Amino acid sequence: MSIELKNVVKHFGKTPAVDNVSFTVNEGELIALLGPSGSGKTTVLRLIAGLEGPASGGIFVRGEQVNDLPVQRRNIGFVFQSYALFKHMTVFANIAFGLKIKKWPSARIEARVNELAALLDLKGLLNRYPHQLSGGQRQRVAIGRALAPGPNVLLLDEPFAAVDAQIRQDLRQWLVRIHQDLKLTIIFVTHDQEEAMEVSDRIIIFSKGRVEQIGSPQEVYEKPVNEFVARFVGVMNVLELEVRQGAARHEELEFPSHGLADGQKMRIGFRPYAVQVSADEAAYRYRAVLRRTYFLGVMLRLEMELPSGLIIRSRISKEDYARHGLADGRPVSFQIKSYRVLSKEDEPFGGEVSVAHSTEACLGDGI
């Protein structure tokens, strides 16, 4: 089911929670609404569901405006962050609730609940009460309850926030599978960019009630439209440069002036993967000391300190780390292969600048 928001505004008191938001979700897409807490993403989800009404603007489903259509008739499945399971009902009764309301015959209800229980791995738990379930089980019940009446779109508010790391990983895979199997439009809210990157077809990034960028995970990672997105999605080294003697500088680091005159300023950013590191002090242009190594699984994050005290973050594979004989406290040298101009004196945002060769983008460098 395609969903479109056009110039939607919603206030809570005087503060605008959703400020002139427009976007389109295509039929069958898996969309992440990503942003820090208080950025309006949950409110947008509730507006789509009909749990809130917009102050102005239009919400369209398959091209038809649904602003005044009550929640009950929007045919959406909503999974609350707290799951909001009916505490006094068994798992079976929870999942069956929407079907009972629709007055399905009980044989059909039982068949449907059993089908969902199989899909959600809830068999054998149907007679339990919510307080007898683990966090992951509760969430699957909440999803089953939302899916039971066969909604056109599934909305999930922070679906992975309240479960522990291992289960979270499983749930992500599982959500992708459900999306593929059921060919359902799914919109979920998250503040975790890694989660949004891994799971969704497209990401809509929110800040202060506004949409900052819409794009595929690769697009928002590689071509952030502004500094907020650049910083929020993945790790980025951000520097403010000042042009002196024809070059843009920050401490020891030096970049082309991009046509700016002496005394003018610009901001640039570069991803850790764009920083090449060697244990050979003469290999690259800048010298630093490796201060700290973070293990992120296959990849390692390095924090290097320049003589001025400036910290630069890089990323390296385990093999390269071992091959170079790197260790905390060792002197290293590094170079910056590419960077993006985030803003110049007056005009915001330029494009990507490759210093050495072309950059191979590394996705999933979130953390």
Add this chain to the structure above:
Amino acid sequence: MSALPNPILTVPNPPPRQGKRGRFHWLLVGVAVLFSTVFLVLPLVNVFVQALSAGLGPYWRALVDPDTLSAIRLTLMIAVITVPLNAVFGVAASWAIAKFEFRGRTFLLSLIDLPFSISPVVAGILFVLLFGANGLLGHWLEVHHIKIIFALPGMVFATIFVTFPYVARELIPIMRSQGREQEEAALTLGANGWETFWHVTLPSIKWGLFYGIVLCNARAMGEFGAVAVVSGHIAGLTDTLPLRVEKLYNEFDPVAPFAVATLLALLAVVTMVLKAALEWKTRHEQ
């Protein structure tokens, strides 16, 4: 009875402090036991002792006296009318207050508390000033032959006023702690407002509601001050149980006032037992 009922059904007591119990601990327990024995248990037991002092025969005769039976009937009738009304009102008001933000919300909340802070006698007088012969609406009522003061309607009004807060006060904290999400979930699943209330809201507040009703009932049957003002004390007609007890006591009857009082005392004991049972039940459901 006029103290604020605690939201006992939602907030489980914190676990008692473990460890060595010193002299101070036992002193506190001793004071509490002594105090409640002297002021609560002894008087209650004494009522039964006095009532049965002349044996079961006089006790029974006091209870089946026609005027006493009439008082029992009237008390029950007032409770049967006021308790459901206040239950419905209490659920509606607490739902509005706990789950919605609206202009005048805090005002409504203070209004619900008003009967707690007003002397019941004053409450009774308010109704006399409104409906009495010289009252605001007195003339109009007389012309239309409607009798409110010194009749059942006035006593019902006074009782509704006094027992107004009990159900709402019990439900507001429960409803507030539950939030709106379960109800919103029901809405997204296609339930309308009534279905949501019936299938989701009501089951989750049922024990709190039940306890609120029990308290409301105890107060409705036991109310003296407000009802005394509007009743007119017509024996066999407008005497409730508490009014009957007072009247018998003023007549220096050695057994009858205590015999009738045992009925009210039993009501108190039943209320207390129900409260304990509900607390136990909610604790085990959590």
